[in-house]
Ligand code: TXA
């Protein structure tokens with residue numbers, strides 16, 4: 001974890017209008033004073049991010065939230081009570097004090113209280129809410145280690161606090177509570193099921209985040225969700241089994257079908273001289289490892305996301321693995337498709353975006 005001196009120095013940088021990358025439990029954030037329009041402008045410039053894409057304000061206390069919002073609804077209070085500090089961002093009507101530069105011109109503000117100790121300390125020592133997008137170059141996989149931040153932003157920001165590898169590995173869940181019905185804008189580790197249970201009513205899903213949403217031309221409510229995202233340099237394909245619906249529990253037969261198609265496509269791409277990557281899970285690893293002979297393995301690299309029994313083990317590794325494939329100059333990635341339920345919804349949302357909508361199905 002980042003030393004106490006580091007946090008004190010970082011807080012000074014934030015107060016002086018500078019930028020500090022810091023760990024959270026989801027991904028690393030690139031922080032600046034959320035009340036300072038110039039800091040917001042610096043954040044957009046460092047990331048190469050379009051300035052209509054609003055930033056999340058990170059807080060360390062409920063008093064800070066009251067300062068940022070015009071009204072705090074009952075729903076918002078229930079969610080804060082149940083999930084904060086933690087990986088949930090709540091979109092609320094903004095107070096005048098929040099500059100439009102931070103909210104991308106919107107009259108709403110997205111607020112989150114992270115659970116990570118270093119992040120909480122940084123916010124409280126700075127004495128201001130901290131606007132922080134993920135600390136990656138716009139469009140690239142979000143950083144889950146300080147080294148990823150260094151790779152993307154070295155020389156463009158004032159400081160990086162190194163808190164080691166993050167736990168969750170994908171960005172926070174975003175829920176909009178400004179309308180009559182709450183709407184899920186981005187899936188994350190806090191699941192749709194958990195949100196509806198706490199609110200005691202159904203939560204709508206922004207159609208843009210459903211499979212094919214953006215591809216089908218639906219404009220997302222979270223502006224950031226419309227951009228190509230999390231993308232490795234390689235062309236990536238998700239590979240699924242047509243015979244089983246996405247929510248069906250995985251079967252040995254469908255695993256074998258998917259592995260056969262991935263191996264067939266891998267051979268084709270290798271024959272074209274391409275550098276190939278395969279993403280599988282612990283449960284299916286043997287299907288590939290057995291089939292890839294030594295010669296093939298040299299150019300087709302197999303990476304295991306985690307266990308399908310534990311989707312958080314897979315979200316934890318996803319972005320690191322996509323970056324590792326970039327480092328290998330991988331040109332094509334074939335990835336297994338998993339169930340969309342629970343945390344799997346967040347995992348598949350990021351994988352679909354990384355694949356830019358490319359999906360292959362078994363016959
Ligand atoms: O886990 C996270 O949320 C990380 C860490 C650093 O906290 N942050 C993060 O920020 O993922 P960023 O900027 O990469 O993603 C923020 C998303 C974007 O899709 C943005 O469009 C959406 O939140 N957003 C922000 N303010 C919004 C608002 N007022 N209304 C709707 N969507 C909003």
Ligand code: MG
Nearest residue numbers: 133134142171
């Ligand atoms: Mg981001």
